[in-house]
Amino acid sequence: MTALDCKEVRELLPLGLAGYQAAGVAQHLATCPECRAEAEVIARLRQTAPAVPAGLETRVLGAVRARTVRRTWRSPRQLALAATLAAAVIGGTLLMRVIDQGNSPPAAADSAGPGGQPSVPLPVLEDPALYGGSVLSNLTEAELESLLTRIES
Amino acid sequence: MNATALTEEPAEAEPERLLLDRARAGDRAAQDVLVRRYLADVFRVTYRLLGSRERAEDATQDTFVNALQALPHFRGESSFRTWLLRIAGNAARSQGRRWSRSRETGITEGAAEIGDGADAGRAVERREEAARVERALAQLPPRQRLAVTLRVQQGLSYREIAALAGGSEGAARVNYHLGIKRLRELLT
Numbered sequence: 001m002t003a004l005d006c007k008e009v010r011e012l013l014p015l016g017l018a019g020y021q022a023a024g025v026a027q028h029l030a031t032c033p034e035c036r037a038e039a040e041v042i043a044r045l046r047q048t049a050p051a052v053p054a055g056l057e058t059r060v061l062g063a064v065r066a067r068t069v070r071r072t073w074r075s076p077r078q079l080a081l082a083a084t085l086a087a088a089v090i091g092g093t094l095l096m097r098v099i100d101q102g103n104s105p106p107a108a109a110d111s112a113g114p115g116g117q118p119s120v121p122l123p124v125l126e127d128p129a130l131y132g133g134s135v136l137s138n139l140t141e142a143e144l145e146s147l148l149t150r151i152e153s
Numbered sequence: 154m155n156a157t158a159l160t161e162e163p164a165e166a167e168p169e170r171l172l173l174d175r176a177r178a179g180d181r182a183a184q185d186v187l188v189r190r191y192l193a194d195v196f197r198v199t200y201r202l203l204g205s206r207e208r209a210e211d212a213t214q215d216t217f218v219n220a221l222q223a224l225p226h227f228r229g230e231s232s233f234r235t236w237l238l239r240i241a242g243n244a245a246r247s248q249g250r251r252w253s254r255s256r257e258t259g260i261t262e263g264a265a266e267i268g269d270g271a272d273a274g275r276a277v278e279r280r281e282e283a284a285r286v287e288r289a290l291a292q293l294p295p296r297q298r299l300a301v302t303l304r305v306q307q308g309l310s311y312r313e314i315a316a317l318a319g320g321s322e323g324a325a326r327v328n329y330h331l332g333i334k335r336l337r338e339l340l341t
Contacts, residue, residue, distance in 0.1 A: 010330070014305045041336050042305050045290075048283040049306040050200055052193045056210055060188055063214045064221055065181065144323035151330045 004028045009035050013042050169233055177224045188217050191234065194307060195241045198317065201302045202245035215244040235313055242317040289339040296320070297332030304329050 004012070004024045009032070012025050029036045139147070167186065175183035195216050200209035220240045227236055290298050299318050303309040309317075314325040 010333075014329075015308065037337055037341055038333060041333065041340050044282070044286055044340065045301065045305045045336070047279075048286040050197055050206075052196050053206060053210060056196060056213060057189060057192055059210070060192060060214050060217050061185055063218050064184060064188060067218045067222060139323070141323050144321075144327055147327050148330060151327070151334055 006032060006035055010038060013039050016046070170229075173224070173227070173229075173233060176221065177227075184221055187221075187233075191237055192217075194234065195237065197307055198238055198241050198303065198309075199245045199248075201299055201306075202242065202317070203248055208248045209245075212241065212244040212248050215247070216241040219244065235316070238309070238313060239316055286340070289336055292339060293332050293335055296324075297328045297335065300325050300328035301332035301336065 002024075004021075004027075006028075009025050009028045012021060013035070017025065025039075029039055167183075172183050172186055176187055192213065196209055196213045199212035199216065200206065203209050203212060216237065220237050223240070227233065231239075290302065293301065296318055300314050303314045303317065304311075311322040311325040311329070314329075315322045318325065318328075320328075
C-alpha cells in the first residue's frame with residue numbers, strides 16, 4: 001500500500017472512509033500530529049451535528065399529502081397578477097442596466113467587456129474580501145491550488 | 154391479509170430508481186419513504202443556510218412539497234439527493250433570510266438540539282461540547298462555516314457545496330480548508 005501524504009489524508013478525513021483507505025489514513029495519523037489534530041476537530045464536528053426536531057417528519061408528511069390543496073390555491077387571476085409584476089420587475093431591471101451602461105466611466109466599461117479578462121490579484125489569506133467568497137469565485141484553478149498550498153503550509 | 158398490498162409496499166431500503174418511479178407515479182407510500190430517507194439531510198442543510206431552527210423547518214417542508222411536485226421533471230442527470238439539496242437551497246433562500254446574518258441564532262439553537270439521552274450528566278457534557286463547537290463555528294466567515302459543516306456533517310462534495318453556497322468547486326475547497334484550519338486554532 002502506498003503511503004498517503006498530508007494533502008490526501010486531509011481530503012479523506014471528512015468522508016469517514018472504510019476499508020483500505022481508512023487503514024492508510026490511520027497509518028498516516030499515527031505518525032503525523034498535524035493531521036491527527038485535524039482528525040480530532042472533524043470528529044468533534046461530526047458528533048455535534050444538529051438533531052432533526054421531533055415532529056418535523058409528521059409535519060412534512062402532512063404537508064406533502066396536502067400539496068394538491070395548496071396548488072389549487074393559486075387561481076388563474078393570482079397567476080396573471082404575478083406574471084404582470086414579474087414583467088414589470090424584469091423591464092425595470094433592464095431599463096436600469098441600460099441607464100447604468102450609459103453612465104459608466106470608460107474604465108469600468110472596458111473591464112466589463114467580453115473580450116477583456118479582468119486581472120484578479122491573488123488575495124492574501126487575511127483579506128476580508130475572501131470571507132465573502134466573491135474573490136475566490138474569480139480565481140483560476142491554478143490560483144486556488146496556490147492558495148491551498150499556502151493554507152496547508 | 155392482502156398479499157398484493159404487501160408486495161407493493163416500498164421498503165425503506167428499496168433501490169432509489171424504483172422508489173422514484175413509484176413516487177413519480179403518485180405512490181404516496183414511496184413518497185413517504187423518500188421524505189424519511191432525506192429529511193435529516195434537508196433539515197441540516199437548510200438549518201446551516203438559515204441559522205434558525207424554525208425557518209429551517211419551514212424550508213424543509215417547502216423543499217419536499219416542491220420536490221415532489223417537480224418530480225416528473227427530474228431527469229436523473231444528477232443524483233436525487235443532489236437535486237433535492239438544490240431545491241433545499243432555493244427553499245432556504247426564499248425564506249428571506251441570508252445565511253450570512255445567522256451567526257447568533259446558530260449557536261444557541263444548535264446547542265439546544267443536542268442531548269436527549271437518558272444519562273443527564275452525559276447529556277449536559279454533550280450539550281456543553283456542542284455549544285463549544287457551535288461558538289467556534291460562529292467565528293468563521295459564513296462561507297467557510299457552510300463549507301465545513303456541509304462537508305463534515307453532511308458529507309457533501311465540493312461540487313454540491315458550490316451549488317448550494319454559490320461560487321466554484323475550487324472556492325468551496327479553499328473555504329473548507331481555511332475553515333478547518335481556523336477551527337483547529339479555536340478548538341485546540
